[in-house]
Amino acid sequence: MSLVYLPSLRRKSLDTLSHSLLSVWHALRKSFDVYMVFNAANSPAVLLAYILERELQSMLMVLSGNEESGGIGRRYYKLAEWLSTKLADRLVSDSRGIQNYYRKTYGVESTYIAYGAYITSSQKSNLLEQYGLQPNEYFLQITRFEPENNPLLTIQAYKKLRTGKKLVLIGGVPYPNPYTEKIMRSSDANIILPGFITIKR
Numbered sequence: 525m526s527l528v529y530l531p532s533l534r535r536k537s538l539d540t541l542s543h544s545l546l547s548v549w550h551a552l553r554k555s556f557d558v559y560m561v562f563n564a565a566n567s568p569a570v571l572l573a574y575i576l577e578r579e580l581q582s583m584l585m586v587l588s589g590n591e592e593s594g595g596i597g598r599r600y601y602k603l604a605e606w607l608s609t610k611l612a613d614r615l616v617s618d619s620r621g622i623q624n625y626y627r628k629t630y631g632v633e634s635t636y637i638a639y640g641a642y643i644t645s646s647q648k649s650n651l652l653e654q655y656g657l658q659p660n661e662y663f664l665q666i667t668r669f670e671p672e673n674n675p676l677l678t679i680q681a682y683k684k685l686r687t688g689k690k691l692v693l694i695g696g697v698p699y700p701n702p703y704t705e706k707i708m709r710s711s712d713a714n715i716i717l718p719g720f721i722t723i724k725r
Contacts, residue, residue, distance in 0.1 A: 536699040537597065544569040552577050560584040565601055567608040574611065585612035587622050587634060588672075606630065619672075655692070655716050662690045662716075669697045669704045676703065679710045692716045 530550060532543035544566035551559060552573060561569050564587050573583060585608045609615065609626065615634035617623035623636045649659050663682065667673040675693050682691040696719050697704055711717050 539698065541566055541568065545572055548573050549576070558582045558584060560586060561612075562586040563588050564605045564608040567604045567611060570611040571607065583611065583613045584616055585614070586616045586618065587626060588618055655718060657690060657692065657716070661688070662692050664692045664694070666694045668695055669693075669707055671703055676707050676710065679707065679715060682715065683710075690714045690716055692718070694718055694721055696720055 528547075528550065530543060530546050532539050532546070540563065544561060544563075545568065548559065548561065548569040549572065559573060559582070561567070561584070564585065567585065570583055570585060587608065605626075609630045609632045615626065615632060617626065617634040617636050618639060620636060623634050626632050626634055646659075652659065652662075665675060665678050667675055669675050675695070678693065679691065691714065693707075693715070696717075708717070
């Protein structure tokens, strides 16, 4: 696997889409057998692929949670959802909820593939010290701070527990919004919000 880092327009409404358009354009120059685009909001990138390359081998569209936005943004996302069902050779859902949503809303089937991870032991437990944590004495959630991932619900559930363990929520979003502001207001001394963490191997 080769990783390619490409730029994007650093604006909330254009960041992901501009990066996806450029990524598809770059990938088409390599003539891969399968192209995979994530998030229905990026379905115009799939359209670009068909415009530039008429003999695509296979195009997968990975569907994720419904984007939270209003006005023009909401209308755009609904259009992009519909477009994804028309352009992709195969749709992939990351949850049963999304799979059911596309089945009921657009009458299309998608392949459900759940996210997963290998269970492993930390080789750098000393990293916990900078956050005031001890091994096996905390709950951990690593996620984007989006409503469909329920980080706020995690905090609310944690506050109902009688426990000496702390809660650690790693992640965030590139652009603050009312939902992330609620998360920040809900935190306390036992809820650790370190933001994004990148560890070099």
